[in-house]
Amino acid sequence: MKPWILFASFLILTSELQSQDTFSIVAADSITREVGSAGASCVDLIAFGITDASFLGQLFPDKGAINTQAAYIPGNQQIAAGRMNTSDSPKEIAEWLEANDFEGNPDIRQYGIVKFIGTSPQSSAFTGQKCIDYKNHITGSIDGIAYSIQGNILIGQEILDAMEARFRNAKGSMACRMMEAMQGANSVGADIRCEPNGTSSLFAFIKVAKPTDKADKPYLSLSVVTSNGERLEPIDELQRLFNQSFACGNTQIQEEENHITFYPNPSNGILTFSIPQQDIVILDVKGNSLFTMKGPTQFINCSGLPNGSYRLITSTFSGKIIIQH
Numbered sequence: 001m002k003p004w005i006l007f008a009s010f011l012i013l014t015s016e017l018q019s020q021d022t023f024s025i026v027a028a029d030s031i032t033r034e035v036g037s038a039g040a041s042c043v044d045l046i047a048f049g050i051t052d053a054s055f056l057g058q059l060f061p062d063k064g065a066i067n068t069q070a071a072y073i074p075g076n077q078q079i080a081a082g083r084m085n086t087s088d089s090p091k092e093i094a095e096w097l098e099a100n101d102f103e104g105n106p107d108i109r110q111y112g113i114v115k116f117i118g119t120s121p122q123s124s125a126f127t128g129q130k131c132i133d134y135k136n137h138i139t140g141s142i143d144g145i146a147y148s149i150q151g152n153i154l155i156g157q158e159i160l161d162a163m164e165a166r167f168r169n170a171k172g173s174m175a176c177r178m179m180e181a182m183q184g185a186n187s188v189g190a191d192i193r194c195e196p197n198g199t200s201s202l203f204a205f206i207k208v209a210k211p212t213d214k215a216d217k218p219y220l221s222l223s224v225v226t227s228n229g230e231r232l233e234p235i236d237e238l239q240r241l242f243n244q245s246f247a248c249g250n251t252q253i254q255e256e257e258n259h260i261t262f263y264p265n266p267s268n269g270i271l272t273f274s275i276p277q278q279d280i281v282i283l284d285v286k287g288n289s290l291f292t293m294k295g296p297t298q299f300i301n302c303s304g305l306p307n308g309s310y311r312l313i314t315s316t317f318s319g320k321i322i323i324q325h
Helices: 003-012 074-084 090-099 157-169 174-184 192-197 234-243
Strands: 023-029 035-041 057-060 064-069 110-117 120-127 136-142 145-151 203-209 220-225 270-277 280-283 289-293 297-301 308-313 318-323
Touching: 023 064, 023 110, 023 120, 023 157, 023 174, 035 057, 035 064, 035 174, 057 074, 057 203, 064 074, 064 145, 074 090, 074 110, 090 110, 090 120, 110 145, 120 136, 136 157, 145 157, 145 174, 157 174, 174 203, 174 234, 203 234, 220 234, 289 297
Parallel strands: 120 145
Antiparallel strands: 023 035, 023 145, 035 203, 057 064, 064 110, 110 120, 136 145, 203 220, 270 297, 280 289, 280 308, 308 318
């Protein structure tokens, strides 16, 4: 166990509110045999001197992946890793972890687990009854990819639902699907502690391993850590880093490519465009249309929308807006 992980765990455990990791996903692809983990939380890792946000996710190339979150301690991560090397299914691993919690307190833990059983990946999850609300998990599969999505201290079930919808509807590789899942949670206050910061979270990560990768050297490993008060959305920064290496078939025109800006952002609902736009649509995190306007205009009033993160699309570009009243 690396010293910084032990140090981090000691500090994080000193406060119940700082002991949770919030929303995450694990997945395993039966075709490529890739395994992946991604997640985010409103814990200020910079205050603890931690620069790698991915410590809660553990990859086992050609075997599976486990996210260990909510009152994270290295001891539970270690015993979870030990079960990955047995013949246990993900469901059996989850049950074993509940029965054998390192501190005898499984009700405050949360796990997401995927594992290959023969050629087929399976998924399971566990959410302790005393994890901080809102808490839940979702498991499923699509196109030969098994996944588990889990979260606690969430604004609501809509965060998990949006992550699943984006994951299932995404195009491209499993890595692309996982990045899309993270965008499903890209909403102010997804982790309710980060609503005052105007972000979903304070750190975010994604990592994916091929079957031939070493466990500590996956071919994809990106991590973004921000500090409280910085008001920088870590999922947006994670997407920027991701886009430098991956093309996922996104045909949307990005605002910076067209030198189009809109301001202020965050906004109380009154937006001004640097160049007049038309056919304006605003979507929520699930892709539902909430606001439309036809014809050319340089100003829009969408102040009727509640606080949150939205996708703004016009005839020539798309971008994210944050509404804060």
